[in-house]
Amino acid sequence: MTWKIVQSGCCSASSNMHRDYELLSQLESIKQPIFHSYEWIGDCATFGHFIQPFDFLNEQAVNRLNLNLAKRPTGGGIVFHVSDLAFSALIPASHSAYSVNTLENYAFVNQVVMQALRAFMGNQALPQLLPEEPLPLDASSKNFCMAKPTKYDVMLEGRKVGGGAQRRTKHGFLHQGTIALAMPKEDFLQEILLPGTCVMTAMKQHSYLLLGANYTHKQLDEARQELKRLLIDGFSEQL
Numbered sequence: 001m002t003w004k005i006v007q008s009g010c011c012s013a014s015s016n017m018h019r020d021y022e023l024l025s026q027l028e029s030i031k032q033p034i035f036h037s038y039e040w041i042g043d044c045a046t047f048g049h050f051i052q053p054f055d056f057l058n059e060q061a062v063n064r065l066n067l068n069l070a071k072r073p074t075g076g077g078i079v080f081h082v083s084d085l086a087f088s089a090l091i092p093a094s095h096s097a098y099s100v101n102t103l104e105n106y107a108f109v110n111q112v113v114m115q116a117l118r119a120f121m122g123n124q125a126l127p128q129l130l131p132e133e134p135l136p137l138d139a140s141s142k143n144f145c146m147a148k149p150t151k152y153d154v155m156l157e158g159r160k161v162g163g164g165a166q167r168r169t170k171h172g173f174l175h176q177g178t179i180a181l182a183m184p185k186e187d188f189l190q191e192i193l194l195p196g197t198c199v200m201t202a203m204k205q206h207s208y209l210l211l212g213a214n215y216t217h218k219q220l221d222e223a224r225q226e227l228k229r230l231l232i233d234g235f236s237e238q239l
Contacts, residue, residue, distance in 0.1 A: 001032055006034055032092065037232075048077055057078070072165060074165035077142070078145065085228065093172045102168065105168070108238075109164065117227075137205070138197055144199050147206060148206065161179060162177065211223060
C-alpha cells in the first residue's frame with residue numbers, strides 16, 4: 001500500500017487545518033496512507049478542538065502581531081508554528097498500522113519521526129518515546145504542546161522534540177505532528193502569552209531545540225525541508 005504525498009505549499013492556518021479535515025473525511029475512498037506537508041503564511045498557531053485559545057493567549061496581542069489562529073480537527077494544546085516543522089500522517093483503517101488503541105497509533109508515527117531525527121542529527125541522537133507524563137508546571141502550561149510533554153511524545157535528552165495530536169474515525173486516523181526546531185522569540189512569547197503563568201518557563205524547560213537561539217530564516221527553511229524529506233522517505237518505507 002503506497003503512500004500518497006500531498007504538499008499543499010504555503011497557506012493560512014485555517015486552510016491547512018481544513019485540508020487535513022478534508023483528507024480525513026476522504027480516507028474511506030482514497031484507501032491509502034497519506035503524508036500531508038504544508039507551510040504557513042506569516043506567524044501561525046493552531047489549537048486543539050476543545051481549547052478556547054483566548055483563555056491562554058492575549059487577544060489584543062494576537063491581533064496586533066497578526067498571529068493567524070486556527071482550530072485543529074484533533075485535540076491537544078496550542079502549537080506555535082513560528083519555528084517548527086508541522087506535518088500530518090493519515091492512516092486508513094485498512095492499513096496494517098491502524099489500531100483502535102490511540103497510543104499504538106502514536107507509536108507508529110513517532111517511530112518514523114525518531115528515525116528522521118536520527119538521520120537529521122547524523123545518527124548520533126537517541127530519541128525515545130516518553131513512557132509517563134510529568135506534571136505540568138501550572139494549569140496554563142498543560143494547554144501548550146511544547147510546555148508539557150505527554151505520553152509517547154518524542155524525547156531527546158529528557159526534553160520534548162516531537163509532539164502530536166490525533167483524531168480517529170472508523171475509516172482511519174489523522175495524526176498532526178510538530179517537530180521543534182527553535183523556540184519562538186522571547187519578546188513574541190511575552191506579548192502573546194497571558195501574564196502570571198509558567199508557560200514560557202515550561203517551554204524552555206521541556207523543549208529540545210534542533211537549531212540554536214540565533215538561527216537564521218535560511219537555516220530554519222533548510223531544516224524544515226530536510227526533515228520533511230526524511231519523513232517522506234521514512235513513511236514511504238512503511239508499506
